[in-house]
Amino acid sequence: MTDCSNMVEGSIAMTGVELRLGTHDFRFDCSLPPGRIIAVAGPSGSGKSTFLNLVAGFEQPDRGRILLAGQDMTGMHPAERPVSLVFQDNNLFAHLDLFTNVGLGISSSLKLSMQDRQRVSEALARVGLSGFERRKPGTLSGGERQRAAFARALVRDKPILLLDEPFAALDPGLRSGMVELLKTLHRDTGNTVLIVSHDPAEVRRLADHAVFIDGGRIGLSAPIETFLKATDIPALATFLQH
Numbered sequence: 001m002t003d004c005s006n007m008v009e010g011s012i013a014m015t016g017v018e019l020r021l022g023t024h025d026f027r028f029d030c031s032l033p034p035g036r037i038i039a040v041a042g043p044s045g046s047g048k049s050t051f052l053n054l055v056a057g058f059e060q061p062d063r064g065r066i067l068l069a070g071q072d073m074t075g076m077h078p079a080e081r082p083v084s085l086v087f088q089d090n091n092l093f094a095h096l097d098l099f100t101n102v103g104l105g106i107s108s109s110l111k112l113s114m115q116d117r118q119r120v121s122e123a124l125a126r127v128g129l130s131g132f133e134r135r136k137p138g139t140l141s142g143g144e145r146q147r148a149a150f151a152r153a154l155v156r157d158k159p160i161l162l163l164d165e166p167f168a169a170l171d172p173g174l175r176s177g178m179v180e181l182l183k184t185l186h187r188d189t190g191n192t193v194l195i196v197s198h199d200p201a202e203v204r205r206l207a208d209h210a211v212f213i214d215g216g217r218i219g220l221s222a223p224i225e226t227f228l229k230a231t232d233i234p235a236l237a238t239f240l241q242h
């Protein structure tokens with residue numbers, strides 16, 4: 001039977017991907033389901049951010065191919081890929097107000113049409129930040145800043161959303177609110193979410209599918225029910241116990 005998953009918008013596949021960074025070797029092969037929330041877990045230094053950076057295009061493989069939505073994206077610049085990103089430190093520009101920060105998700109030169117401006121306002125409303133348009137990031141709480149970063153990702157309207165520990169800097173109460181917001185946004189957009197997480201409880205609450213990375217290799221890529229039962233992989237068993 002032919003595997004058609006790569007043809008679907010939002011699918012992520014790596015074939016024979018190899019990369020060397022300093023003394024570290026990475027080798028990834030995977031085909032991830034589109035339209036799902038996919039957790040990327042693993043010990044510190046195992047290669048989770050590197051995996052995301054390869055999908056985003058911030059790292060280029062020495063060998064192998066990266067396919068997004070069925071298209072070969074190997075060698076392509078991050079801006080050309082069907083991805084948007086949210087990092088732990090939200091990457092907002094401190095000297096620009098929220099409207100402008102979110103507008104940058106649409107146009108780096110801030111040439112915004114009336115329709116674009118409408119989209120910025122709608123994205124801010126969707127993350128609960130209506131009325132915050134003229135506020136600078138420094139006047140916001142950590143949770144509000146992270147919601148603004150989500151709004152910027154939303155206006156980009158890309159089929160794949162990459163999240164590198166987006167809630168790590170937030171306290172537990174805010175984290176759980178952000179997990180619910182992410183689930184709602186995912187339900188509304190149907191995009192593929194790839195989220196690096198150190199927190200097994202977060203993985204359980206969020207993910208449909210999970211990838212476990214250990215020593216620069218994928219130890220397991222499986223639906224969440226299988227993943228949570230795979231205690232025969234010692235490093236995964238340790239992760240799940242935390």
Ligand SMILES: Nc1ncnc2c1ncn2[C@@H]1O[C@H](COP(=O)(O)OP(=O)(O)OP(=O)(O)O)[C@@H](O)[C@H]1O
Pocket residue numbers: 021022023024042043044045046047048049050051
């Ligand atoms: N540009 C680089 N040059 C040399 N080594 C690098 C480079 N980038 C990453 N590494 C190393 O590769 C390994 C994997 O890094 P990576 O950031 O992908 O791990 P991680 O699983 O995301 O870790 P953490 O959970 O601690 O954030 C680390 O040991 C890191 O120091």
